[in-house]
Amino acid sequence: MATSTRRHGFPLGSVLFSLSLAAVFGYYAHGVHAAARGVTDWLLIVPAAGIGITALLTIVGTKVIDWYRQRHVSAAAEDDPSALPALLFMGLLAVYVAAIPIIGFDLGSLLFLCLALYLQGERRWWVIIGFGVVVSATIVLLFIELLGIRLPTLLL
Amino acid sequence: MINAEAFHAALSLLGNTPAAWLVVPPGLIIGLFFGSIPGLSISIAMAVFLPATLYMDFLPAILFLTAIFTGGGFGGAIPAIMLNIPGTSSSVATAFDGYPMARRGEHAQALGIGLVASVLGTLVGYLLLLFTVQSISQWVLRLGPTEMLVIAIWGVTLIAVLNDASISKGIAAGILGILISTIGYSDAGQMRGTFGSMYLLDGIPVIPALIGFFAASELFNLIGKRYIVDDSSLRVVSFRHILSGMSQAASKPFQLLRGGSMGAVIGAIPGVGASIANLAAYATAKQRSKEPETFGKGNPSGLIAAESANSSSEGGSMITLLALGIPGGAGTAVLLGAFALHNVTGGPRFIRENPDIVYALIIGNMAQAILLLMVGVGFIFLAGYIVKLSLKLMIPIVMVLAVVGSYAITGNMVGPITVVATGIIGWLMRRYGFPVAATVVGLLVGGMAEGELVRSMQISGGNLGFIADRPITLALLALLLLSVLPRVIGSVFKRRATPPPSPRTPS
Numbered sequence: 001m002a003t004s005t006r007r008h009g010f011p012l013g014s015v016l017f018s019l020s021l022a023a024v025f026g027y028y029a030h031g032v033h034a035a036a037r038g039v040t041d042w043l044l045i046v047p048a049a050g051i052g053i054t055a056l057l058t059i060v061g062t063k064v065i066d067w068y069r070q071r072h073v074s075a076a077a078e079d080d081p082s083a084l085p086a087l088l089f090m091g092l093l094a095v096y097v098a099a100i101p102i103i104g105f106d107l108g109s110l111l112f113l114c115l116a117l118y119l120q121g122e123r124r125w126w127v128i129i130g131f132g133v134v135v136s137a138t139i140v141l142l143f144i145e146l147l148g149i150r151l152p153t154l155l156l
Numbered sequence: 157m158i159n160a161e162a163f164h165a166a167l168s169l170l171g172n173t174p175a176a177w178l179v180v181p182p183g184l185i186i187g188l189f190f191g192s193i194p195g196l197s198i199s200i201a202m203a204v205f206l207p208a209t210l211y212m213d214f215l216p217a218i219l220f221l222t223a224i225f226t227g228g229g230f231g232g233a234i235p236a237i238m239l240n241i242p243g244t245s246s247s248v249a250t251a252f253d254g255y256p257m258a259r260r261g262e263h264a265q266a267l268g269i270g271l272v273a274s275v276l277g278t279l280v281g282y283l284l285l286l287f288t289v290q291s292i293s294q295w296v297l298r299l300g301p302t303e304m305l306v307i308a309i310w311g312v313t314l315i316a317v318l319n320d321a322s323i324s325k326g327i328a329a330g331i332l333g334i335l336i337s338t339i340g341y342s343d344a345g346q347m348r349g350t351f352g353s354m355y356l357l358d359g360i361p362v363i364p365a366l367i368g369f370f371a372a373s374e375l376f377n378l379i380g381k382r383y384i385v386d387d388s389s390l391r392v393v394s395f396r397h398i399l400s401g402m403s404q405a406a407s408k409p410f411q412l413l414r415g416g417s418m419g420a421v422i423g424a425i426p427g428v429g430a431s432i433a434n435l436a437a438y439a440t441a442k443q444r445s446k447e448p449e450t451f452g453k454g455n456p457s458g459l460i461a462a463e464s465a466n467s468s469s470e471g472g473s474m475i476t477l478l479a480l481g482i483p484g485g486a487g488t489a490v491l492l493g494a495f496a497l498h499n500v501t502g503g504p505r506f507i508r509e510n511p512d513i514v515y516a517l518i519i520g521n522m523a524q525a526i527l528l529l530m531v532g533v534g535f536i537f538l539a540g541y542i543v544k545l546s547l548k549l550m551i552p553i554v555m556v557l558a559v560v561g562s563y564a565i566t567g568n569m570v571g572p573i574t575v576v577a578t579g580i581i582g583w584l585m586r587r588y589g590f591p592v593a594a595t596v597v598g599l600l601v602g603g604m605a606e607g608e609l610v611r612s613m614q615i616s617g618g619n620l621g622f623i624a625d626r627p628i629t630l631a632l633l634a635l636l637l638l639s640v641l642p643r644v645i646g647s648v649f650k651r652r653a654t655p656p657p658s659p660r661t662p663s
Contacts (some may be wrong), residue, residue, distance in 0.1 A: 014588045028335060032348050041346045043613060044606040045338055052331030062324070081585070086376040089551075092579055093372070094630065097572045099560060104487040105563070109556045116552035120379065131549065139556055149564040 011063045018063075022056040025049040088119055104154035109136035158286060162511035169516045170523075175216040176516075180524055183223025184531045188531030192226070192233020192539060198228030202490035206497070214498040215513065221494055222470075225487050225526050229430070229467050230274035230526050234539045237459075239554065241371035246469070247463035248596055249438035251370065256454035264394060267536040268401025269456050270463045271469055271529065273412060277464030278525035280416025281423065281471025286518050289475060289507065301611035302623060306632040307422075308605035310430045310639075314439040314593040317640050323647050329590045331596020336360050338606060355570045364574040365561035365599055369592050370452045371558055372579025375551050377586065383547055398536060404456055411441065411460045419465030423472025430469040435593075437465030443639060471521070478507060478514055501593045660662075 029049035033042045040101055062156075096112040115130040122128055143149045164544040170176060172590075183205075190201035201224050209217035232247035237254030244613030250270065257266035312334065316326035339349040350356035418440060419433040441461035451458045471541065478486045495501065507514055562571030582592050616622030623629050 008622065010483045017584055018328070025331070025335065028349055028531060034344075035346060035348075037346060038344060040344050040610045040613065041342055041348075044602075044609050045335065045348070048331050048334050052328050052335070053327040055331070056197055058324040059328065062322070080510060085379045086583065088371050089376055089379045090576075090583070093559075093579070094576050097569070100559075100563075100572065101569060105560060109560070113556060116555070117548065120548045120551070122548060131240050135553055135556065137632075139553075140494065143560055147564065151560065151563065 010067050015060050015063055018056045018059045022053045023062075025052045042153060050109070084120070089116065092116060101152065103154075105151045106136060106140045106153040106156040109140060159511050159515070163515050165518055166515035167511035169215065169512055170520060173213070173215055175213065176219050176520060177324045177523075179216050179220035180223045180520075180527055181531060182228035183220045184524065184528055185535070187224040187227020187229070188231040188234075188532065188535045189227075191228035192245060192535075194232040198225055198232070198487050199230055202347070202487055206490055209494055210497060214500060215516055215520070217494055217498060218491065218517055218522070219507040219574070221491055222474075222517070222521050225470055225491075226278055226467075226521065226528055227531070228487075229278070229470055230271060230412045230463070230528060231535075232290075232466075233270040233274065233463055234267065234536065237270060238263060239419060239550075240374045241554070242366065245314065246434050246466040247350075247462075248366075248431065248593060249434045250372070250466070252438060252452050252460060252462070252593065253455050253458035256503050257459070258450070259453060260456065262397075262401075262534075264397030265401030265404065265456075266459060268398040269405040269459050269540065270401075270533045271398075271536060272402045272405035273415070273460045273463035274467040274533070275525045277416045277419060277467030277471060278528070279522055280413060280464065281420040281468030282474075282518050282522045282525070283471075284420045284468075285419065285471040285475055286515070286522075289478060289514065289518070298628060300626070301608040301615060302626055303632060305605060305608035305612055306629055306636060307356055307432070308601040310636045311435060311601045312598050312605075313592065313640055314436060316591070316597075317643050319486070320398070322589075323644060325590045326594050329585065330590065330598040331493060331593035333595035333600075334602035334605065335598075336365065336595075337362075337599045337602025339470065343610060355568060359575055359603075360599070361562070361566045361571055362599060363565050363569040366596055367558045367562060368575040368578025369582040369585075369596050369599075371554065371576055373582030373586055373592060375555060376583045378547055378551060381547050383545075393453075395533075395537065398533060405460055405547075408457065408460055411457055412464045415461040415464030416468040419468035420472040422465070423469025424475040428468040430473070431597075433469035433472070434462050434466040435597055437461040439639070442641065443642075451585065471518075474517070474521075534581045 026049065029042070029046045032045045036042045081124055092112065092115055096108055099107045099111075110132045113135055115126045117128050117131055137156065140151060140153060144153075144156070175366060186205060187198060188199055202221050205224060206221070209220055212220065212338060229246065233250045233254065235241040236247040236251035237258050240251050242248045242251050242256040252264045254270060257263065312330040316330035317323055337359070339356060340347075341357050342348055347357065415437040418437045419430070422436055423430060424432040438451075438458055438461050441457050442448050445455070447449065447455065466604055473488045479490060500506065558575055559572045562575045563569070565571050566574075582595075585592050586596065612622075623633075
């Protein structure tokens, strides 16, 4: 694995994620408590959220202290794989799911499979289309015909 | 103990009912198939094939469904080991060590270990049922809401604390799961976290959330990689490796027995079931191991504990089904439906009046476990070829299966949306070193914990001194503290003794 030396950076992503989770816990617990008609409505949620927020603030505190103690120290930096391919795939998946009610599982799955293959570097058009058609038709027909599950479709 | 007369009657009943044996192999294959496809659960398989038992006699009908149950119990381990996707909620801990083994090319051994652990676990569970069906039915009745609450908290705490991430991250992840489980209508009729959407009134669907947290988040991480196993020389599927894994598992009878016994006892507790058995046995094996740091990195002992426990819990859950008429989980709930379909009611009276049928069911299920050994070897040989598939093709296929499967479970778009949302949250959690497993356990036991907490409060009137009069609760609390405190104390001392970690290292 290739390494290089660099200064320890502030763990912004980790801190932001922990603080966001803490905010969500607090918002949810407050909402439940405000709308509660009795103690049983929030009996588990409010104490659990309190414990969760404490744990998350401890994580943030630990991260900041660790960074502060080592901010001037150079360290061997590990390769951090880019998140871009994963983010693009997540976006594609979200669009696929959002489009299902409009274009159905058959066409939606076909387009998703083709685009997912393209996103991962496949450029031969006959592989992309062949793979998309065979896999989407097999899966959708398996669920509809064999398992008797009603799926919204456009073509099949 | 065993009623010898009824036992002999059961043997002759099974001998004179060939149909009871003919339905077992197809049942096992159906279970293996459904269990091994993420998104299709054992309970779905049992429910789909429940109408097929309408024209069968009672014994073949129940043995057919329990064959699906047994096959599905191991089937769930296949995607857990090969893809880090627990095919069922009871295979969560199976993925912890099974998947790292697959990643380093030991997939065939891992599948062999899983199969033997499943088979022997099932045998242990039903053997215990055979000897204790009469007396355990009395003991289970003593567990009240406070005991169930402590068991639920134990389930989350163990997995939150006994992981490679920091304790704070484990606790935060576990709480996230508990809070997600409370979304929807409460028992008291309050809408919580639904944002006014009628689709969320029933809460976040568990199986799609499980698929998202485990499968989708891992698949996002695999984008850009070519194969599950990087080294091409390790992408080999051979009977020799499967058999070597099987003998490896068989050479650890104590671990099999410990996991099997834990699973059977936990499975006997209504509402707890195989998911908690799987996790609790894994956590215990890790705690007792001389090399706890190797757990989660491909230690076969973790796989043995997890698989033997979830399989033996089937026998345990049959205790409550037969003795009390209470289903321990979704699978036994379908079995209860089959009982009703044949005008049979489980419970103490059923055991008293039909001891031969009870013993025939137990012996039939033990025979099923041995048949699973043969059917399962062929099945996992085929499943082992997953490592030869290019990830470029496999990731989109599994993702579409997960989306379609989650729609099949919920019957609306809540399932697929849950897969995407929990997949993204799970990916972020993995990126920042939060244990996703703790969230899933919180999600699985959160509903039960809330119900039991409310019932405990109603019974005690809010008086904490009420616990002092419940010795089983106190004993369970003591066990909880004993299992968690060493890790907490060790973690505090470790942090004081070592310099802070590199900020980019996920921990």
